[in-house]
Amino acid sequence: MTDWHAAGIGFLTIVVLSVFGVVAPGLGQLTAGLIGGFVxxxxxxxxxxxxxxxxxxAGSLGGIIAGVILGLFVAVAGVALGPAGAAISSVAGAGIFLAAVVLALVMALESAVAGALGAAINN
Known part of the structure; x- marks a missing residue:
């Protein structure tokens, strides 16, 4: 049975550490995924x-949210640039979708391995 509380806390850990990972050198998104999955x-x-x-x-939620934010950013930039920007952003949309899927897979797999390690330590 899925413990959504545990998955949610892991996801929030990923989000918080990802924000710090952007501004703190040495602490990247992969580290955030590992720690969040472990939690x-x-x-x-x-x-x-x-x-x-x-x-x-926890990791896949983080990857999906990151992909949605990236997609929204490109959509807003496309609208701001007018008709040419809209055409560019629509073409870039397919690439963003692919990047979001890859990001979600990477974050999910690394978090899953770390989650297995966390559960093993808990027992």
Missing amino acids: AGYLAGGGLGSGFWHGLL
């Missing part, structure tokens, strides 16, 4: 499978 797995407990699942949820 989600640790809080959920229940063994490797449960930790993997909860870390995967």
